[in-house]
Amino acid sequence: MQRLFGGEFGSQIAWLLPTALLSLVVLVVAAGRAGRTDKTRAFAVLWGGWLVVTGLVFSYMQGIIHPYYMIALAPAIAALIGAAASVLWRRRSEWLARAALAGGALLTAGWSFSLLNATPTWQPWLRWTVLIAGVIGAGLVLLLPELQLHRTALRRAGLFAGALLALTALAGPAAYSVQTISTAHSGAIPTAGPAGAGGGFGGGRPGGMGGRMGTSPGATTGQGGTGTGGAGSTNGQGGTATAPQGGGGIGRFLGGAGTSGVSSELVTLLQQGAKGYTWAAAAVTANGAAPLQIASEVPVMAIGGFNGTDPAPSLAEFQELVAQGKVHYFIGSGGGGMGGRGGSNGTSSEISAWVTANFQAQTVGSTTVYDLTGN
Template identity: 30%
Template sequence: MAMRWSRAEKLACVMATLAVVIAWSIHLGANGYANNFYSAAAWAGSQSWNALLWGSVDPEGFISVDKPPLALWAPALLIKVFGLHPWSVILPQVLMGGASAALIFAMVRGALTQFSVQLRLAMGSLAVLFFVLTPVAALMFRYNNPDALLALLMTGSAGAALRAIAHGRLRWLAVSGVLLGLGFLTKQLQVALIFPALYLAVALYFGASWRRRAAGLATHFAAFVGTLGLWAVPAALVSPASRPFFGGSKANSFIELTLGYNGLARVSGHGKDSSGILGMLTDRVLSLGRLFAPTNALQWSYFAFVGLVIPVVAYIVLVRKLRQTTSDATLRTFVANPSERDVRATHATLVLAYGWFLTSFFIFSWMKGIFHSYYLVGMMPPMLVAVFVGLGIVVAYREELTRRAWIGLAVLAVVTLAWQYVLMIFAKGWMRTGAIVAGVAVVIGALLLTRGKVGLAYGWNTGVGKTVAALTGVAFLAIPFAATAQTNALPHKGSVPKAPYALKSARKGLPDPCEPDFSSTGATKIESGFDGLRAIATSDAARWPLATVSSYCASLYELATERPVMAIGGWDAVDPVPTLDTFKDLVRNGHVRYFIPRYPTPGGEFLGKVSRKDKPGNAQDITTWVIDNFQSQVIDGLSVFDLSVPKK
């Protein structure tokens, strides 16, 4: 049996979780409704169970968001109870961040059960500390994109699989599969990033025989498929007339969305390919720098080199130690021996966490389709688990390390700190303070190291050893602390948030095409910027008092009015819904009252023709028909066409 948690470990885990929740709850309203698209869908789900089930953008169930609905359910239920507020939209993600921190602590602790309680406490607490000070984690667990829930579910699945390996029980593999099934219902095929490493760990370390391991793999996969099928099967079988159109698809198909827009197309780039084998290889090599480009690197890479190296060093140390202490070091004997269960859990954790991290790293580097830097939040739990399990092993077996190994680790630390300082070239604002603090710490540490010995060689209990360790810790945390503090303090909005906020090379954001400029009155918030629009929407009993082009614009008006808004063409206005004939029928039957073109002129008047920025297809046809046939008025700086008043 795996070692029971001590009282100190339980207290440390609870305190670490609370610290994360409290830290990320400070200034929680800074982002407002964050991603209006998902906030509006969450509000719609709070108004209609059907909209909640399918992830509809509006309560009437016209079109869904471009993801499965699971990430919307928690904020929707909170809105249903407490009303529509920014905190009711964002708080669920903060709690998910706390739960993720607890899982990271538990995974690190579980991998180091063969070592001392003090070591487990130190490594688990440090893993949580580095987690809370990673800018992309601080951003996305204070935001309402689905990535927060996806990261939590994948981390929970990894933890359940490792528990299954430690205890040898199939039910924990079933739990792991269920969590990944829920992850699929959060962001579809992105959940597959964990599969290679998880299945490798199960195949190597679960049970004493290959038959047992095959049963474990089958149990996990069956639980995964069964869970996603609870929603995906009805999605495939229910009549399209009884549910919203699946946003992001062309044929109103959840399967198409899974394999295309939210699946293989993200990796392949919709069929784009390199020219020949040489071109493909060159492209892959050069792409490895993507995650270290400034826009991406500032999100996550403060400890990247440690994350890439320390787990490998630790695994080599583990294998050497196993050969020294085990009479028969074959994998079969090692796996079958119950007395080696804790050692096996350590091996399995390194394989799963490091493999998951590397898979994510390479896929994100190589994918040719849509990539956003906030995806990197999913790499943080496995990287931190691998790093601090590895560091715990190195510390526990430090007597085994040669002088050359210590020098290598010192060089790694210096390279990591140097990289953090290089990142500051691309930053501005508060992060400069962190750079100065880190630079001073590096200089002082270097002076101590030049006495002829690597700092750790002095021993942990000597004054020099403690000083070097403390300075190294300050240096490692100074810049991430500054970047994360900046991320939390400054507002982020829109569908593609970035952290930290202030980059020297960053362009100012373009004006919101759906939101007029209210700066002259100081009313820039959704709650106070659309009084006129709110008045006409709430006074009309049509199914959709308002209709507009694109889900993004519809979500803004929906949050402002708290009334259903028809999102013509879906997210980017190219989904083939509704057709012009269908829209005419809806207008004729009084189901749609007002129409707002997507791109009004600065003065609020529409010029009588479709802007070149509008997408071709149904949205353009509908816009042209409305402009040609109905009277418009300017409301809150927007051109609003009354579909009950023909043009004179």
């Protein structure tokens, strides 16, 4: 799970991830040799399975992956830590339970310090506050039962220790949340926290890159300077990522500009041409089809799926749909070429080439449109 602890991913989800794994062990041990229907064990299997399986998928998956996907781990992390903390607190009179609770506090404090240290100039006091609170809280949890205190004093000290543990666990993520809420963001690929946040095994991220793309065919990734790609800007602090399909397609409409790139002439054409057709138009990639459909409120087919690399529909299937009169227009680029490309040998390219060779192009607004009825 190294990916989850480093770089962008660590600062998005890893704050309590080590403690969640420890909590899973605690719950399994607490269940012991209880019966098959034991609720604690069932709880551990359910949420532990969620955490481990999802974490492994994110750790080893190839292709397109963005840090905000990590939100899928949050319910399991919260459930495991909450349950384990409850079990250990109820059994805090036992030395082993106190040791586990204190160990979790120290683990959380140390790891939060590491993540916050990735941005040493941003709120530098916070990482030390978290670390000191964790050490003091862990010490109180371990030593309080050994101290000869009056019941009232012992209760107050216990509440103080609990408050320190909560501060240790939540101060870092809460600070990131406040920073994110209070900072203007734009684009379609959000990341939380200050620019350059990262840490763990993978180092920081330069200005907040919006996501990562792995080895999927035909996919590229960008970071840094501005552009017109479908991915849009990341978090208002870094550059604009390029569109998965590259250059000039209608997918540019989604890059934080919403439907502003869809001309009123094109909207009128689609609305007037929708009657009697299953799809008023077809466009390569979801980034190409979505803004058209949103702006015109008529059905638009997304050829090739999200980034144009899926073989759906095939060329033969698309030709059959056209022959049946189910698709009225094919949308090309804003500058005269075809829309998304879907790889040089992909199905999307085959469809684009077939349309180019067999139908007349016209310019509507600044967009190239092909009338598939031959009119």
